[in-house]
Amino acid sequence: MSEHAPTGTAGDQDAIDDRVSAQTRELVTFASSLPAADVPERVLHESKRGLLDHLGVAVGAAQEPAARIARELAEELGGHPQAAVLGTSTRLRAPDAALVNGIAAHVFDFDDTHIPTILHATTPLYASGLALAEWRGRSGAELLAAHALGYEVGARVSVALYPEHYDTGWHMTGTTGTLAAATASGRLLRLAPGTMTHALGIAATQAAGHREQFGAMTKSFHAGHAAESGVGAALLAERGYVAAPDSWQGRRGMFAVMSTRTTVEDLVDGLGERWEIFRNGIKPYACGVVSHPPIDTVRVLAREHGVRPDDVRRIELRVHPLVAELTGKTEPRTGLEGKFSVRFACAIAMIEGTARERQFSDANVHREDVRALMSRIDVVPAPDVPHEKAVAVAELVDGRTVEVRVDAATGTPENRLSDADLSEKFHDLVDPVLGQTQASRLEDLVWAVDRAETVDDIVAAAVPAGS
Numbered sequence: 104m105s106e107h108a109p110t111g112t113a114g115d116q117d118a119i120d121d122r123v124s125a126q127t128r129e130l131v132t133f134a135s136s137l138p139a140a141d142v143p144e145r146v147l148h149e150s151k152r153g154l155l156d157h158l159g160v161a162v163g164a165a166q167e168p169a170a171r172i173a174r175e176l177a178e179e180l181g182g183h184p185q186a187a188v189l190g191t192s193t194r195l196r197a198p199d200a201a202l203v204n205g206i207a208a209h210v211f212d213f214d215d216t217h218i219p220t221i222l223h224a225t226t227p228l229y230a231s232g233l234a235l236a237e238w239r240g241r242s243g244a245e246l247l248a249a250h251a252l253g254y255e256v257g258a259r260v261s262v263a264l265y266p267e268h269y270d271t272g273w274h275m276t277g278t279t280g281t282l283a284a285a286t287a288s289g290r291l292l293r294l295a296p297g298t299m300t301h302a303l304g305i306a307a308t309q310a311a312g313h314r315e316q317f318g319a320m321t322k323s324f325h326a327g328h329a330a331e332s333g334v335g336a337a338l339l340a341e342r343g344y345v346a347a348p349d350s351w352q353g354r355r356g357m358f359a360v361m362s363t364r365t366t367v368e369d370l371v372d373g374l375g376e377r378w379e380i381f382r383n384g385i386k387p388y389a390c391g392v393v394s395h396p397p398i399d400t401v402r403v404l405a406r407e408h409g410v411r412p413d414d415v416r417r418i419e420l421r422v423h424p425l426v427a428e429l430t431g432k433t434e435p436r437t438g439l440e441g442k443f444s445v446r447f448a449c450a451i452a453m454i455e456g457t458a459r460e461r462q463f464s465d466a467n468v469h470r471e472d473v474r475a476l477m478s479r480i481d482v483v484p485a486p487d488v489p490h491e492k493a494v495a496v497a498e499l500v501d502g503r504t505v506e507v508r509v510d511a512a513t514g515t516p517e518n519r520l521s522d523a524d525l526s527e528k529f530h531d532l533v534d535p536v537l538g539q540t541q542a543s544r545l546e547d548l549v550w551a552v553d554r555a556e557t558v559d560d561i562v563a564a565a566v567p568a569g570s
Contacts, residue, residue: 165190257283277312284333304346
């Protein structure tokens with residue numbers, strides 16, 4: 104028996120149990136059975152964009168305290184060095200690498216977002232997928248297909264549960280992100296549909312993460328835990344570990360327990376014709392995605408109307424109610440808390456012209472000029488304003504009033520970051536860690552990943568030279 108051969112009864116689980124609900128059965132069959140070559144090229148291009156963005160945020164945050172603590176603990180606990188920790192010379196067990204890379208990729212709050220449900224799918228998908236692809240020697244084409252189909256599962260389950268699941272306090276990235284990671288992991292392990300159903304059942308019972316952790320290190324743990332759990336679920340299923348037949352839609356399954364209402368039709372509506380990845384947004388700002396529209400409005404005030412902070416008597420931000428709920432911190436004490444303060448994010452963006460990672464520093468949240476401008480920004484929840492839109496009304500000291508309306512925030516599907524914009528974001532994060540030459544090589548490898556026999560070159564390029 105080979106090192107990785109299943110030791111249980113997974114080979115007897117190829118067919119999906121007839122007790123599995125119809126919608127789950129159809130979605131799992133699609134995700135596990137669709138040949139990689141049949142995933143549309145335009146879908147795979149979005150997965151390449153997601154990979155470049157993932158590498159950027161993970162490498163850029165490799166030395167952040169949350170990622171460092173998790174990495175050092177995993178090193179102390181030990182195990183076979185199966186996969187790389189991006190941006191470092193460390194190698195860990197595949198589940199541990201998935202955990203640490205997932206934490207790193209989410210800790211800046213700069214990773215991409217499924218706009219309708221605020222799911223950060225790519226972080227658990229590629230944190231799990233890269234670790235398994237490296238360990239098992241899978242091709243770049245298999246990795247891209249695993250991302251695309253894992254995104255489809257995670258996003259469709261999110262749509263079925265949203266908004267009740269989210270409103271209750273669950274963090275989508277920790278819950279449905281676990282299912283996404285298990286799907287990607289199962290694809291890379293080449294699980295048959297019946298075995299994939301068990302992997303997704305094992306993943307579902309591990310789904311966790313509460314929104315109370317927003318602004319704390321543990322928010323990024325949700326993403327890492329989703330990746331780690333997805334890897335573990337797929338590996339267990341590969342070896343014959345069995346879950347309840349209807350783990351999602353059963354009477355006491357994930358859907359019933361974790362949401363007051365579900366629309367199971369969304370699991371399969373337009374499946375194979377309409378791809379959820381085209382509702383993905385890539386972040387231009389390193390903070391909660393719901394604060395991006397108001398950040399856009401104050402940048403327009405400064406850039407197009409010449410409004411300076413000293414000109415402002417008051418700015419009223421009319422925003423979706425989630426903005427106040429998720430990013431309503433009025434007295435942030437750290438840069439991490441600043442990511443969940445729309446007042447801080449808008450103030451620093453107006454003063455410095457942007458809101459990338461370096462703007463969210465501990466020092467900046469205590470600056471007098473920033474605090475002064477924050478005190479003149481009022482946040483007004485408006486139920487009729489969608490969360491990708493915002494209105495800013497600036498009352499100026501000279502008596503003028505300037506109104507700015509943003510109907511599609513930068514980075515959303517209706518106002519996409521171009522490949523060139525994404526490249527700029529990537530280099531802003533990665534060049535300080537790898538150097539410009541090596542970062543450029545890494546970028547080139549990503550755009551050609553569909554032709555790579557393994558992901559080894561990408562992983563090697565994501566390790567600082569001389570490490």
